[in-house]
Amino acid sequence: MQALEERILKEGKNLGGGILKVDGFINHQVDPVLMDECGREFARRFKAIGATKVLTAEISGIAPAVTTALHLGLPVVYARKHKPITMPDQVYLTLSPSHTKGRMVELIISPEYLAGGERVLIIDDFLASGATIMGLVRLAQTAGANVVGIGALIEKRFEGGRKVLEPLGVPIESLACISSMEGDEILFESSRE
Amino acid sequence: MQALEERILKEGKNLGGGILKVDGFINHQVDPVLMDECGREFARRFKAIGATKVLTAEISGIAPAVTTALHLGLPVVYARKHKPITMPDQVYLTLSPSHTKGRMVELIISPEYLAGGERVLIIDDFLASGATIMGLVRLAQTAGANVVGIGALIEKRFEGGRKVLEPLGVPIESLACISSMEGDEILFESSRE
Numbered sequence: 608m609q610a611l612e613e614r615i616l617k618e619g620k621n622l623g624g625g626i627l628k629v630d631g632f633i634n635h636q637v638d639p640v641l642m643d644e645c646g647r648e649f650a651r652r653f654k655a656i657g658a659t660k661v662l663t664a665e666i667s668g669i670a671p672a673v674t675t676a677l678h679l680g681l682p683v684v685y686a687r688k689h690k691p692i693t694m695p696d697q698v699y700l701t702l703s704p705s706h707t708k709g710r711m712v713e714l715i716i717s718p719e720y721l722a723g724g725e726r727v728l729i730i731d732d733f734l735a736s737g738a739t740i741m742g743l744v745r746l747a748q749t750a751g752a753n754v755v756g757i758g759a760l761i762e763k764r765f766e767g768g769r770k771v772l773e774p775l776g777v778p779i780e781s782l783a784c785i786s787s788m789e790g791d792e793i794l795f796e797s798s799r800e
Numbered sequence: 801m802q803a804l805e806e807r808i809l810k811e812g813k814n815l816g817g818g819i820l821k822v823d824g825f826i827n828h829q830v831d832p833v834l835m836d837e838c839g840r841e842f843a844r845r846f847k848a849i850g851a852t853k854v855l856t857a858e859i860s861g862i863a864p865a866v867t868t869a870l871h872l873g874l875p876v877v878y879a880r881k882h883k884p885i886t887m888p889d890q891v892y893l894t895l896s897p898s899h900t901k902g903r904m905v906e907l908i909i910s911p912e913y914l915a916g917g918e919r920v921l922i923i924d925d926f927l928a929s930g931a932t933i934m935g936l937v938r939l940a941q942t943a944g945a946n947v948v949g950i951g952a953l954i955e956k957r958f959e960g961g962r963k964v965l966e967p968l969g970v971p972i973e974s975l976a977c978i979s980s981m982e983g984d985e986i987l988f989e990s991s992r993e
Contacts, residue, residue, distance in 0.1 A: 630884075630886050630887065631913065635909075637862075637877075638875055639866045666878075669859070669866075673863050677833065682830065683829070683832060684828060691828075717828060
């Protein structure tokens, strides 16, 4: 998506080691107009898959998941990393390695809000190694739900996550797909829009 | 706001001890249409205060803050509870007691995204004791920014947070104001719309 790629080139920072800083418009400060455009684009790309629920992980997935769900007219569930006191004792829980924390984090969903037979569209900010998204896939499968699509604002193609997810056989869409972050550069794959 | 009050009566659960569970439409599963309506209503109530930025705290404040910011045409910053590796070493940090965790949590903002002279509208999911919002106020003040308004989806009037915030002398708006949660009941104050 051109608007997102242009924003990454203008304000994103390649911090080295494959780390892309987008704190100015996605991960700390959020540009709601851009997030709304991204949500509209995800809704356009996924409108035919018959999703019944959008699933994401706190924290940075929430903004794009909410705008996507708004344009699709669906509820969104965000997996919690800490079980709040309002959640029942029996939950769906999986462990996922955190890129930014250097350790495993929990991803927790209450069975109240993810039922067997639901058709789940997973939306997240990044598709890198695919570990977080695979954690969400495991939670959905444990609930007896079917993952029917996966969308990420930014894909770091060189980290291989797409290969991890492809065996699921569902459409995988990224709005900005980065092929290389060598040196200071940020290079995009040719857009597949 | 009638739609929010009706939803709380229909799906909210009074768990006792002043704890209101709204995990079905705000805190775990999110109804994006309702959040968009709440954002539009906040934008209407605060359109005259000349805010330049919306400020909230992760996690549950993000959805209403993003929709409010969208309707006001402003960027939104969410204070982080853990410093990500993309954040500079020098940050604004304050401690705030967490109602649901029973301990102090950090609220962290990068100076990159909150500048002196900014006019800050704080939006959060709950106004209870006011402790989290006061943490955001301290961060804004440390940055040299001015808090010009405070909005919460749900106010628990009986927890006294409004009295803590009133000395700031800025408009405080809640979209659903609960006066009492004795027994199983959830009683609202007469709407001030």
